[in-house]
Amino acid sequence: MKHGQIEDDLKNEPSLKLLRTDNAPLIISFLYHQFKPLNRITVSQSELVEKLENYLEKLCEDQPELYRGKAQTYLDTWCNSDHQFLKRYYQTKNDDPVFELTPGTNRAIAWLEDLKRREFIGTESQFLEIFSLLKEIVTKSTEDPAARLDELEKQKAAIQKEIDTIKQTGEVERYSEAKLKEWFLKANDVAGRLLADFGDVEQNFKAITDKVKKAQLKEEGGKGLVVAQVIEGDEEIRKSDQGRSFYAFRDFLTDPSKQEELEQLINGVYGLPELQDLGKKNPILRRIKRSLIQASDKIIKSNYRLAEQLRKMLVEQHIAENKRVIELIKEIKNLALAAIDNPPKNEEFIWIEGDPEVQLVMERPLGKPTEERSFKSYNLLSDANVELPIEQIDALRNYCYVDEEVLKRQIAATLEGKDWVTLAEVIEKYPVEKGLSEVVAYLAIASQDTKHAIDDSVSDRITASSFDKQNILHLTLPQVIFKR
Numbered sequence: 001m002k003h004g005q006i007e008d009d010l011k012n013e014p015s016l017k018l019l020r021t022d023n024a025p026l027i028i029s030f031l032y033h034q035f036k037p038l039n040r041i042t043v044s045q046s047e048l049v050e051k052l053e054n055y056l057e058k059l060c061e062d063q064p065e066l067y068r069g070k071a072q073t074y075l076d077t078w079c080n081s082d083h084q085f086l087k088r089y090y091q092t093k094n095d096d097p098v099f100e101l102t103p104g105t106n107r108a109i110a111w112l113e114d115l116k117r118r119e120f121i122g123t124e125s126q127f128l129e130i131f132s133l134l135k136e137i138v139t140k141s142t143e144d145p146a147a148r149l150d151e152l153e154k155q156k157a158a159i160q161k162e163i164d165t166i167k168q169t170g171e172v173e174r175y176s177e178a179k180l181k182e183w184f185l186k187a188n189d190v191a192g193r194l195l196a197d198f199g200d201v202e203q204n205f206k207a208i209t210d211k212v213k214k215a216q217l218k219e220e221g222g223k224g225l226v227v228a229q230v231i232e233g234d235e236e237i238r239k240s241d242q243g244r245s246f247y248a249f250r251d252f253l254t255d256p257s258k259q260e261e262l263e264q265l266i267n268g269v270y271g272l273p274e275l276q277d278l279g280k281k282n283p284i285l286r287r288i289k290r291s292l293i294q295a296s297d298k299i300i301k302s303n304y305r306l307a308e309q310l311r312k313m314l315v316e317q318h319i320a321e322n323k324r325v326i327e328l329i330k331e332i333k334n335l336a337l338a339a340i341d342n343p344p345k346n347e348e349f350i351w352i353e354g355d356p357e358v359q360l361v362m363e364r365p366l367g368k369p370t371e372e373r374s375f376k377s378y379n380l381l382s383d384a385n386v387e388l389p390i391e392q393i394d395a396l397r398n399y400c401y402v403d404e405e406v407l408k409r410q411i412a413a414t415l416e417g418k419d420w421v422t423l424a425e426v427i428e429k430y431p432v433e434k435g436l437s438e439v440v441a442y443l444a445i446a447s448q449d450t451k452h453a454i455d456d457s458v459s460d461r462i463t464a465s466s467f468d469k470q471n472i473l474h475l476t477l478p479q480v481i482f483k484r
Contacts, residue, residue, distance in 0.1 A: 014084050014104025015111070026067060027078060027085055030055050032109055035101055036192075039284060039291040042098040045088070048075060075099070110193065177274040184275055188282045194292070247416065250296050254413045256406070256430060262289055402434055402441040411445070411482045423480035424460040432464040439464055439475065446480045455479040 010016055018024060034043055034051060052071035060066055067074075078085040079099075087100045101109075139151045166172055175183070252258055270279045270286055279286070410430040414421045423442055432438050439462070446452040458479040463472050 014102060015108040017083065018085050018105060018108045019111075021083070023067070023074075026056075026059070026074075028105075028109060028112065031086070031101060031105060036109065037283070039287045041291070041294050042091075042100050045075070045097045045099060048099055180272065180274050181278055184269065184278060184285075185282065187269075188284045191284045191288050246296075251413055251416065253292055253296060254409050256410070256433070259289060402437050404441055404445060407438070407441055407445060415482065415484050418484075420481050420483045422460060423477070423482070424462050426482065427462050427464075432462075435465050436473070436475075439477070443477075443480065446482065451483045453481045453483070455481065 018027065021027065030052060034040070034048060049071045052074060056067050056071060056074075075086065075088075077083060079088045084102055085105050087102050088097050089100075090097050139148065142148055162173075266285055266288070269275065411421070411426055414426045414429050423446070426442070443454070446454055456478045459476050460479045462475050462477065464475055465472065
């Protein structure tokens with residue numbers, strides 16, 4: 001909080017610039033209602049223009065001279081470099097650009113929301129959260145086994161005491177209506193702040209792309225240097241505190257079992273009679289899973305664009321180097337033509353160090369034709385004598401739909417920090433939930449992408465759920481290897 005830094009922030013910080021602008025009430029109120037109630041990350045330009053036209057018309061009913069500009073002009077102004085209240089870009093295979101709130105606009109909206117007088121302030125929930133966090137830090141930071149065991153014994157004793165009380169009395173201690181509302185509002189507040197923070201996370205990751213562009217503009221920055229800078233920058237982001245936290249969150253979020261558990265918890269909370277009215281006014285948690293997945297996917301795609309930026313940059317440099325080689329060859333030809341009529345007087349006018357290396361065409365080994373993949377016959381069931389009834393064969397044929405995109409995300413999550421994994425490792429982390437259909441889908445993914453491999457010489461033994469979900473099938477398959 002130094003004088004010079006505060007002076008610079010008040011002048012240049014986007015959120016403060018938004019609060020100072022003359023049209024701040026229009027900008028903040030309109031953008032809030034278009035993005036926040038539904039937790040929307042992006043809104044198309046056509047939709048936003050139409051909604052802004054209607055909003056301006058409504059505001060000007062009482063004050064005709066209040067806002068005289070056109071909707072598209074306002075949006076263009078909010079996106080320019082002087083304001084940066086909105087970000088506009090094109091998504092893949094879509095001619096209609098989309099708008100997204102910038103981190104500065106998110107902070108301004110959050111600050112104004114904090115100014116509102118809340119119906120009640122949950123002091124208990126906030127204090128207990130602080131208490132719980134401090135306790136978690138202390139217990140999980142110790143390397144003393146005795147201290148950790150002592151804490152676990154206390155937790156065990158507390159749980160056993162509650163179990164004994166329930167068995168003796170037949171009653172369960174339940175939160176009061178006031179406490180339920182307090183914790184519900186607290187959870188909504190944390191969820192809203194988490195979604196708003198994704199803009200800052202993405203902005204920090206995009207600093208890598210800026211690093212690439214700056215390295216490309218430097219004359220002394222060769223391909224090797226630029227690639228090294230990009231790899232080091234990416235590694236630095238992944239190993240930073242924020243990077244570790246984001247990718248840990250991503251792994252948690254893409255875990256199907258955690259997703260299902262989160263959905264059950266949300267449905268359970270919104271199904272409580274005490275929270276019916278409050279739930280209608282605070283729908284953030286109801287959509288939190290989809291919103292978090294969309295926000296994290298956007299950051300992952302942003303990181304993929306970094307690799308694409310690197311590829312384009314290297315191609316451009318390669319083309320430039322080829323042009324320079326062609327120019328040098330032309331210069332050599334011109335010197336050779338000039339020397340025809342005026343040859344060098346000395347017979348030995350050039351020296352080449354070392355003996356010449358002769359490489360004849362016939363010395364190259366002959367190529368081998370590509371081998372066609374053939375699959376061995378395997379008995380999928382552990383017991384070769386097991387015969388499936390016709391009903392189960394029909395169930396196998398029409399068992400269920402398997403979303404391959406979900407499986408690909410599970411493969412990618414298992415590959416985090418590794419160069420390759422086997423199908424057995426993927427299934428160990430993400431157990432099969434849809435029977436043999438899911439296993440077949442994994443095999444299809446491996447066979448469709450050339451970077452993956454199926455090794456017929458090695459077998460892996462995996463387990464999968466049966467048709468009735470009660471029995472477990474033990475399958476022996478060729479080793480399937482998924483690579484990054």
